Amino acid sequence: MTAILETRQLHKHFGGLSAVADVSITVMAGEIHCLIGPNGAGKSTLFKLVAGTYAPSQGEVLFRGEDVTRRKPYERVGRGMSIKLQVPSVFRELPVAQNLEISLQRTCRGAAMEAEKARLLEFLQLQDDAGKPAGFLAHGQQQWLEIGMALALQPTLLLLDEPTAGMSPQETERTGEMIKSLNAQGMTVLVVEHDMTFVRQIAQRITVLHLGRVFAQGSTDEVIADPRVEEIYLGKGHGH
Numbered sequence: 001m002t003a004i005l006e007t008r009q010l011h012k013h014f015g016g017l018s019a020v021a022d023v024s025i026t027v028m029a030g031e032i033h034c035l036i037g038p039n040g041a042g043k044s045t046l047f048k049l050v051a052g053t054y055a056p057s058q059g060e061v062l063f064r065g066e067d068v069t070r071r072k073p074y075e076r077v078g079r080g081m082s083i084k085l086q087v088p089s090v091f092r093e094l095p096v097a098q099n100l101e102i103s104l105q106r107t108c109r110g111a112a113m114e115a116e117k118a119r120l121l122e123f124l125q126l127q128d129d130a131g132k133p134a135g136f137l138a139h140g141q142q143q144w145l146e147i148g149m150a151l152a153l154q155p156t157l158l159l160l161d162e163p164t165a166g167m168s169p170q171e172t173e174r175t176g177e178m179i180k181s182l183n184a185q186g187m188t189v190l191v192v193e194h195d196m197t198f199v200r201q202i203a204q205r206i207t208v209l210h211l212g213r214v215f216a217q218g219s220t221d222e223v224i225a226d227p228r229v230e231e232i233y234l235g236k237g238h239g240h
Contacts, residue, residue, distance in 0.1 A: 003062075004029040004157055004188050005050065010059035012045050019045040021212045023059075027157070032179060032189045034199045034220075037209035038232055043192045046209065047161050050190070051083050052076045064156070082155030084146050084163060092135030096126055099134050099145055103152030120148045123178070140171035147178065158182065160191045164198050176201040196233070200224065208232075 005027040012020040020042045027033045037043050048054040050061060052073040060069045068076055073083075091099050100120055104113050121127040124144045129137060134145055143163060150158060160179070164172040172195065179189055179202050193199050199206065199220070206223040208216040210232050216223050223229055 001028040001030065003027065004064055005190065006060075006062040007046070007050065008060040008062070010046065010049055010061070011057045012042075012049060012054060013057045018212055020049065020056075023209070023212070023214055025207050025214065025217070027188060027190050028205070029156075029188050030183070030186060031204045032183050032191065032202050034203040034206045035190065035192045035209065036194060036196070036199055036206060037215065038194070040211075041209040041215075042212040043194075043209055044161065045212075047159065047192050051081070051159060077153060077155075080154075080156035081159065082150040082153045082157070083159045083161075084143075084150045085161050090134040090137075090142055090145050090149070093133055095131050096134050096137065096145055097121065097130040100148055100152055103149040107152065107154050116152070120151060123151075123181075124148045140167045140175075143167065143171075144175070144178070147175075151182070156188060158187055158189045160189065160193075162192055162194070164193070164195055169197075172198050173201065196224075 003026045007023055007025050010020055010023045011018065023046055035043050035046065045054065049056050052071055056069065060067055062068065063076060063079060063081060068079065091102065097117060100117050101113065104116055108116055121130055126141060126145060129141065134142060137145060147163065164175050167175065176198055183189055191202065203220045206218065206220055207214060208223060208229055215232065216226050216229055
């Protein structure tokens with residue numbers, strides 16, 4: 001297997017605070033990799049460093065073998081990275097189908113766009129809501145629409161930041177099945193998440209962050225069996 005994404009000794013300081021310290025992770029092509037850790041672990045900061053929203057204080061980000069550390073977010077997207085952030089940013093007043101068209105126009109036109117739009121609506125189970133303003137969708141459906149907008153860019157790496165935030169257990173499980181289905185079609189997925197039931201459902205490999213550093217890495221079974229991981233999640237004073 002080849003690495004699709006690598007971070008090498010990434011650091012990010014905000015004033016005197018070190019949000020991410022010496023983080024090196026590798027995401028292999030074709031895997032679902034979950035980034036977990038308690039609140040304040042540095043997960044969102046690391047995600048923004050990978051996406052290009054933040055520039056690192058030091059260290060490197062490599063994507064598909066190329067150093068993208070100084071590349072802007074849109075340049076990373078052009079190279080095959082696609083991002084869904086925690087808060088849905090759909091165009092609320094526009095119809096669901098048009099939200100998808102806005103993303104699709106980067107990659108296809110005409111009949112090809114229509115076919116891809118229909119395929120995405122069916123995959124997201126939003127075909128019955130295609131004409132509705134996106135703001136009328138339930139919260140979980142808005143999250144799915146935004147995953148669809150990220151998929152419309154035909155990425156090789158899909159980055160999802162807490163994709164199940166605010167979802168019911170049923171919606172969460174369905175989101176997991178969607179991600180597994182995309183992965184079965186060959187997509188690499190990096191997910192920032194704290195819902196351990198969801199992580200168990202989808203993850204093939206896990207990196208645990210704690211206080212801005214890599215705390216544990218390995219297969220899902222190895223990490224979940226690690227008593228130190230349970231300690232930082234359930235231990236005194238950390239909350240869940």
